Amino acid sequence: KQEVTQIPAALSVPEGENLVLNCSFTDSAIYNLQWFRQDPGKGLTSLLLIQSSQREQTSGRLNASLDKSSGRSTLYIAASQPGDSATYLCAVEVASGTYKYIFGTGTRLKVLA
Amino acid sequence: SAVISQKPSRDICQRGTSLTIQCQVDSQVTMMFWYRQQPGQSLTLIATANQGSEATYESGFVIDKFPISRPNLTFSTLTVSNMSPEDSSIYLCSGGTGPQETQYFGPGTRLLVL
Numbered sequence: 001k002q003e004v005t006q007i008p009a010a011l012s013v014p015e016g017e018n019l020v021l022n023c024s025f026t027d028s029a030i031y032n033l034q035w036f037r038q039d040p041g042k043g044l045t046s047l048l049l050i051q052s053s054q055r056e057q058t059s060g061r062l063n064a065s066l067d068k069s070s071g072r073s074t075l076y077i078a079a080s081q082p083g084d085s086a087t088y089l090c091a092v093e094v095a096s097g098t099y100k101y102i103f104g105t106g107t108r109l110k111v112l113a
Numbered sequence: 114s115a116v117i118s119q120k121p122s123r124d125i126c127q128r129g130t131s132l133t134i135q136c137q138v139d140s141q142v143t144m145m146f147w148y149r150q151q152p153g154q155s156l157t158l159i160a161t162a163n164q165g166s167e168a169t170y171e172s173g174f175v176i177d178k179f180p181i182s183r184p185n186l187t188f189s190t191l192t193v194s195n196m197s198p199e200d201s202s203i204y205l206c207s208g209g210t211g212p213q214e215t216q217y218f219g220p221g222t223r224l225l226v227l
Contacts, residue, residue, distance in 0.1 A: 032213050042220060043219055044207075045218075046216065051213060052213075089156070099144065100146065101146075102158075103148075103156040
């Protein structure tokens with residue numbers, strides 16, 4: 001059974017810091033991994049999608065890497081800003097009867113001005 | 114990309130009643146899913162909504178409690194039946210054009226059962 005874990009559970013950093021969020025999964029048989037952002041009281045916004053054949057994806061100040069064999073992904077946020085404060089979720093897509101996403105436990109990020 | 118809307122955005126319901134949540138996508142999507150997010154928790158998949166056929170439920174979720182409809186490629190409903198306070202959660206729908214494609218999420222429906 002696929003399990004997805006995120007470390008740390010919560011993080012508080014001063015503005016301007018570079019930071020790394022970690023995601024690990026127990027079964028390497030995934031189709032892709034997606035990072036999402038969830039603001040309080042809101043739905044999810046997709047940040048980056050990494051296909052299983054890819055090693056990393058970049059969008060602006062965000063860079064996500066994927067190491068399928070070790071069951072790990074990292075989300076790197078450069079020069080953090082207060083507007084980055086949110087919960088970050090990773091999810092892996094698996095095929096088990098039907099294609100579906102298994103979500104991680106989330107990292108609550110607070111960037112202090 | 115796809116824009117997904119949900120109705121209602123929030124509701125307060127009495128124990129024993131039922132609530133139907135609607136999910137509308139602005140373009141045709143192959144896959145639609147319903148998730149539950151309990152307070153302080155991550156997302157748990159309830160079921161895959163299949164167009165024109167019965168939904169595929171995950172372990173721990175049953176059709177009698179969470180009946181789902183999907184009459185076409187842009188619309189789905191989730192009903193939370195015979196509610197109890199334990200059903201208080203955020204319910205989110207998502208859609209995508211297929212496996213290995215970006216998943217888009219609705220804003221969620223915040224349900225409080227008294």
